[in-house]
Amino acid sequence: MPLPRFHRLADDRQGHILDVARGHFARHGPGAASYNKIIESAGVSKTAAYQYFDGKDDLLATVLDGVRDRLLAALGPWEPAASGPAFRARLEGGSRALLAHLHKHPEDLALADLAIGRSDEAQWLGWFEAVVGNGQALGLIRTDIDRSLLVAATAAVLRAADAWTLARLRSGDGQHAEQGADQAWLLLAALWSDGSDGNDGRETRDAH
The missing domain is CATH 1.10.357 (Tetracycline Repressor; domain 2)
Structure with a gap:
C-alpha cells in the first residue's frame, strides 16, 4: 500500500504517478521495468518517491489494485x-x-x-x-x-x-x-x- 504521504498528494498528481507507472509496467513487464525510470518519467525525485512507496513492489501492487x-x-x-x-x-x-x-x-x-x-x-x-x-x-x-x-x-x-x-x-x-x-x-x-x-x-x- 502507498505510504501516507502519497495519499496527501492531490488526486490528479496521484493519478499521474500511477498512470506513468502503469505504462512502464505494461510496456516492459514488472520485472524489467525500472523504478528509477518510472519516478523520473513521473517527475518525482528519489527522495520523494521513497516517501510515497516502500519501493518498486509497493508501487506495482498499487498499480495492480487500480487495474x-x-x-x-x-x-x-x-x-x-x-x-x-x-x-x-x-x-x-x-x-x-x-x-x-x-x-x-x-x-x-x-x-x-x-x-x-x-x-x-x-x-x-x-x-x-x-x-x-x-x-x-x-x-x-x-x-x-x-x-x-x-x-x-x-x-x-x-x-x-x-x-x-x-x-x-x-x-x-x-x-x-x-x-x-x-x-x-x-x-x-x-x-x-x-x-x-x-x-x-x-x-x-x-x-x-
Missing part, C-alpha cells in the same frame, strides 16, 4: 437472472463491457492477469462466485465439482476468451472477433455440464 478495481467497475455487480436466456444475456453483457474496457485501455489488458492473480482476489472472484451460484440455482451449472475450483475455471475461461477476441480486433479480424461471445459460451457450456443429459452440454448452450 483490478477498473475491471470490476467495467463488469458491474452481477444481477441474478431468473431464466436461462436472461442468464446468458447478462453474462454476455458483462463480457462485452469488460472487453470494451480492455480494448480502450490496453495497459490494463497487459496487467490484467497479474491484477486478478494477486493474493487478495476475493473481490474479483466474488463476481464469478455470483455467476456460478446463479447458474447452479437455475440448473445450468453442474454441482459435482468443488465450487471454488469451478469459479476459478470459469474466470479463466472468460479472461482467455476476452484476450482471444481482443487479439483478433487488433489484427483487423472483426468477423472472427464477433464470434468471441459464442466461443466463450461453448467453452463454458462444456465446463459447466456434467454430461448427465448425454449431449455434452448442448442443452445448456441452447438455453437461449
